[in-house]
């Protein structure tokens with residue numbers, strides 16, 4: 001009674017899509033297997049995609065942070081001073097300079113979001129107690145970010161009258177922390193000194209940029225700037241050329257060596273994960289294909305029945321495609337959610353960084369749907385094609 | 400001019416090197432209200448004739464004219480439409496869709512028509528009553544007996560009001576009393592004005608039909 005009553009209520013309009021729905025609903029094992037195999041391959045590909053993007057970001061962030069990869073120097077430079085592997089010419093620093101205003105034009109380039117650190121420097125040849133000394137006016141915060149290898153003993157200067165001494169300079173003048181040095185009638189307190197770096201920095205006394213500019217009447221002037229650009233999603237050449245356009249009076253050089261090693265590491269990881277994804281997809285399509293082919297006879301008979309009823313090819317294709325489409329959509333949604341969860345589990349292991357926050361990217365679910373649907377279509381196309389090509393009377397005999 | 404005209408119809412199957420002449424040079428005319436049985440030994444070409452009549456197969460030569468339409472001059476989509484509108488098939492092993500319920504199976508032919516929900520329900524109720532399955536409409540077809548399954552198949556064949564019913568050994572899988580019930584149904588349908596063609600081995604069936612066509616080795620015996 002109750003059953004009958006319920007059936008009166010759930011009366012529906014029989015349409016093609018009902019056939020697809022019921023097929024999915026009532027052939028539960030088959031549907032579950034189809035969804036599960038689609039899910040497995042999509043979830044592995046999308047997880048790999050998320051993980052590789054995050055690891056790639058992580059690697060290149062670490063590499064980018066490791067040092068400057070762009071150097072900005074005055075254009076007509078005949079100097080012979082070597083700085084970070086780039087020849088800066090003889091130390092006649094006074095001759096050439098760039099204005100600070102011009103330097104900060106770099107923040108207006110198209111790829112401005114990739115510019116991570118701008119470290120300007122004003123280099124001056126001066127003297128302490130009649131001995132030659134190279135003074136570098138720097139922005140301590142920025143400088144320390146591009147010189148990750150600096151080890152400061154004492155503290156980093158925080159006031160205009162504080163200085164940081166290079167290793168050899170400290171020895172040459174026998175300086176200690178809190179000692180005072182006099183330069184051009186200004187007194188400076190040694191706040192800290194650097195451990196040996198093996199570079200020009202060992203000979204240099206670092207002061208605040210503004211102070212040096214004021215002392216030598218070089219307001220808003222700098223000798224060079226080091227730039228750290230985050231380059232995982234843009235070619236460094238792009239940034240260099242964009243910067244050159246904004247800074248017509250400066251020479252913009254990419255520090256090739258840093259970049260190339262950086263890029264190979266990142267590229268390798270990318271290629272590797274694309275390769276693995278391709279293999280996963282190929283294997284899964286083959287597996288799906290063979291499992292769908294195994295049930296081909298059943299499908300052929302079913303299609304024979306639909307034809308005897310008077311369905312044409314379009315009706316039958318609609319029916320099967322809808323069924324495949326619904327399952328792959330379902331698999332894609334499950335895979336999209338699970339892949340974030342999985343990536344969240346895997347990433348801390350790979351990056352040794354437990355608080356990585358994976359940014360949600362709308363492209364991933366779209367990829368998931370595209371991959372699932374095209375995989376399912378690809379592997380179900382052949383059985384459908386075969387069933388449709390078959391003479392209906394033969395299809396019906398194949399029972 | 401007869402409702403169905405079969406002219407010089409031949410069908411040859413090729414399996415590898417072998418040529419199998421399933422039917423050769425068959426000429427038959429059938430009228431609008433006939434109840435025809437087709438008999439003959441196994442392999443004599445009965446099923447082949449039926450599949451050609453329903454456009455499920457293509458002849459090697461000859462033609463079939465149904466209601467003035469030359470069937471094999473039509474495109475495959477047009478043949479599908481002809482089947483939809485003119486022909487209902489009933490098979491020996493029922494050929495129901497096993498993941499659909501009784502009512503869903505019966506409604507299959509309407510799923511590609513414009514009938515709305517209440518029109519579908521009206522037709523379904525009438526037919527369920529006719530085949531005596533009103534109390535089983537929500538069941539999956541696998542749960543039914545053979546006779547009930549064949550009645551579902553007949554209901555599905557007639558829901559679209561076809562003019563012609565083609566049945567290939569519809570009682571072959573049923574015991575004789577169930578088979579008789581099915582034959583009663585065909586007889587009623589014939590009285591209601593449908594042209595029924597039944598392929599059968601069964602002498603009982605032959606006796607109840609108005610014409611008997613006998614096949615021997617792919618040819619019609621006179």
Ligand SMILES: Nc1ncnc2c1ncn2[C@@H]1O[C@H](COP(=O)(O)OP(=O)(O)OP(=O)(O)O)[C@@H](O)[C@H]1O
Pocket residue numbers: 394412413414419420421422439440441442443444445446447448
């Ligand atoms: N698809 C096919 N390929 C090759 N030969 C076929 C094919 N279909 C039918 N035949 C052959 O054609 C002949 C006629 O077959 P058909 O099925 O029409 O016989 P039938 O009279 O229905 O026999 P039965 O009473 O056993 O059902 C047989 O020799 C059969 O083997």
Ligand SMILES: [Mg+2]
Pocket residue numbers: 445446447567
């Ligand atoms: Mg037969």
